[in-house]
Amino acid sequence: MxxxxxxxxxxxxxxxxxxxxxxxxxxxxxxxxxxxxxxxxxxxxxQDGFKFDxxxxxxxxxxxxxxxxxxxxxxxxxxxxxxPVDPFYRIEFHDGRSFSYGGDERETERRVAEFSPQDVEGYRAMIRATKAIFAKGFTELSDRPFLKFGDMMKVAPDLIRLQSYKTVYQFVSGYIKDDLLRRVFSFHPLLVGGNPFQTTSIYALIHHLEREWGVHYAxxxxxxxxxxxxxxxxxxxxxxxxxxxxxxxxxxxxxxxxxxxxxxxxxxxxxxxxxxxxxxxxxxxxxxxxxxxxxxxxxxxxRYSMSLFVIYFGTRKQYPNLAHHTIILCERYRGLLDEIFNTKTLPEDFSVYLHRPSATDPTMAPPGNDCFYVLIPVPNQQSGIDWKTQAKPFRDRVMKFLDEQYMPGLLENLATERCFTPLDFETTLRSYAGAAFSFExxxxxxxxxxxxxxxxxxxxxxxxxxxxxxxxxxxxxxxxxxxxxxxxxxxxxx
Ligand SMILES: Cc1cc2nc3c(=O)[nH]c(=O)nc-3n(C[C@H](O)[C@H](O)[C@H](O)COP(=O)(O)OP(=O)(O)OC[C@H]3O[C@@H](n4cnc5c(N)ncnc54)[C@H](O)[C@@H]3O)c2cc1C
Structure with a gap:
């Protein structure tokens, strides 16, 4: 045969x-x-000697x-x-403070203690709780097909026990009091297209996934x-x-x-x-x-996930102070996400993820240069935003912000650049509503x-x-x- x-x-x-x-x-x-x-x-x-994932x-x-x-x-x-990459992430806040964490659990606890002493016990308890969610949500259920309603009913008692009806933000807030630390431990659903204020707390397992196997780079x-x-x-x-x-x-x-x-x-x-x-x-x-x-x-x-606006760029100078993975959070959190996910308007402010692969791998840029992308969550194409006209002003705002706040001399040292907008998700990647992560x-x-x-x-x-x-x-x-x-x-x- x-x-x-x-x-x-x-x-x-x-x-x-x-x-x-x-x-x-x-x-x-x-x-x-x-x-x-x-x-x-x-x-x-x-392009121009740079390689952009x-x-x-x-x-x-x-x-x-x-x-x-x-x-x-x-x-x-x-x-x-x-x-492996360490730290996993460095998170920068609007007030000039930052928090980074990696694979060393004691070190992370020490940083929590430094940042918000009242939250150490809560952090430990939260980690214990994510372990149980991880054991169910990832180890047991992630590679099991859910084809029949009965499959769902079988796991319903566990989902209720793990409080999956709560959102990730509610889950984290049950353990952590400091407003900024709540953001640090709840932003993860954004990595898979979810709003921490709407995504089921099952997604709190992502933080545990990072701790279990680390964050890696190819x-x-x-x-x-x-x-x-x-x-x-x-x-x-x-x-x-x-x-x-x-x-x-x-x-x-x-x-x-x-x-x-x-x-x-x-x-x-x-x-x-x-x-x-x-x-x-x-x-x-x-x-x-x-x-x-x-x-x-x-x-x-x-409901479809948000989209992304991504700018890939290379610089003729290097920024050795920037980590491999940096997340820059603006002052607003819930309100910003509400505009992106629900009212679907392009906010005035933005939070970004800045990727610097050349921090780990110099082959991504020509010698003495640096390779980056900056990714900004934005509404999907159901917003009606006309990216043909909005892309340039939006790009200008983001690059000016980076130049002024985190990457001095960026605008004079740009060696190469390209953008990918929600319209590209819709056309080049053929994604409905230009959603970057499919269904929310x-x-x-x-x-x-x-x-x-x-x-x-x-x-x-x-x-x-x-x-x-x-x-x-x-x-x-x-x-x-x-x-x-x-x-x-x-x-x-x-
Ligand atoms: C900017 C960005 C950053 C991300 N960062 C991370 C990260 O750091 N870590 C992580 O784990 N996840 C990350 N994600 C999420 C992750 O990349 C995606 O969820 C995952 O890669 C999607 O894979 P997929 O199998 O759904 O296929 P996709 O990558 O969506 O590929 C689908 C393919 O189907 C093709 N196709 C579509 N229509 C047709 C057709 N009619 N005929 C033939 N081919 C067709 C498309 O061209 C495409 O190649 C990120 C996503 C984005 C957009």
Missing amino acids: PARKIIVIGSGFGGLGSAVRLQTKGYQVELVEARDKLGGRAYVYE AGPTVITAPFMIDDLFTGAGRKTADYVRIV MGGTGAVVNGLGRLFHELGGEVRLNAPVKRILTADGAASGVVLESGEQILADAVVSNADIANTYRLMLPPGERRRNSNRHLEKM PIFRQSAWFRPHNESEDIRHLYFAGAGTHPGAGVPGVLSSAKIVEKLICERLPN
Whole structure:
């Protein structure tokens, strides 16, 4: 019997992870990507001697990347070198104070004591509580499919016990009194597209994830992980097609049977895994008559994550005082997030994440230069903001702020620059509403309530990526790839 053929649409980490896993299991996998390179949000821009990772920069749970290599009988180190980064984050506040934390628990406690002596006991208690959430939310549930309502009911008592009905901010505030420390230990949902004031406290596990395995960086950038997985997939016999956007998913008797590319070419298969945006997979690739559950109306009613405005830039001088990962928080927290997520207006002020990979890896910039990106959460495209006219003034405000407050001489020393706006998320990455992280990770869009890893409408159509269970972030989408592997091996054994 020839191996069963699987098409994977999209080469983000969820798509690459699924492709490698299924090819390892003996399926014949063809990975079909719209863009000219692999990686999806982890695309790499190279310009004027600088290398910019477009998206993910923080690698938590590196064992999930190891799993893909070791599962195929290889060693990660033969493909990519992943190193720890310390401190994990340096957080700068509007009042001139800062707080950094890393892998040394005692050191973090010492810093909490220095910053807010009254919060040491609360911090310890919070860490104990996140451990329980982590054991349930990550270890037990992140790579388990939630296909039936019964699956949700089985875990409901645990979710109630862990107070998942609380938001991350409420959870943290139950332990920490200092207003700024509350921000330090509650900003994590933003890393996966959630508002700390709306996201279920299950996401408090991200801080525990950092403590458990550390924060890592791939030498050569996250793009080196993408290249390593691409090479592995090729060595295993997988096929890749770039510049090949999928127009439609073919179905026969209610089951996915292949895809039609925008070029008109048809590729037949036994199953299709979509790593493309889920709302757009349903809305654009399948006719309304074939999807009872995932109608346009249903998809339009869901809540989508915020978007991002990202400026990639290189400087002719270096800024050795800046850490690898810096978060600069403005004075407002709840109000700012409310404007971004709910009223969807472009705020006057902003909080940013500043990435300086050349702090760890000088190869990202020419000698004596520095490589950066600055990322600012902004409303998604449901805001109606016209980025064609707003991008330039917004960019100017952000760069002026950095120049004046944190990076003296920045504007005179810019060597190269490019921007990625919510409009690019919508067009280049084909994401519904230009959402940077797909569906917002709120309780009523998590686990069984999130679009399932196996389509409820079309048999043999599976989903891996940010929009399905468990959700966005590299560990999340790699977990979804593991679920898809399990489901396909069960449903369509080779
Ligand atoms: C700026 C930024 C920074 C981030 N930082 C971090 C971080 O530090 N750590 C972390 O863990 N996570 C981070 N994240 C989140 C993480 O990057 C994403 O959740 C994850 O990479 C998404 O992977 P995915 O599998 O959903 O696929 P995506 O990366 O979304 O890729 C989907 C792919 O599908 C392709 N596609 C779409 N439509 C079609 C079509 N019709 N035909 C063919 N192909 C198609 C797209 O071109 C794309 O390549 C960040 C995200 C962003 C945007």
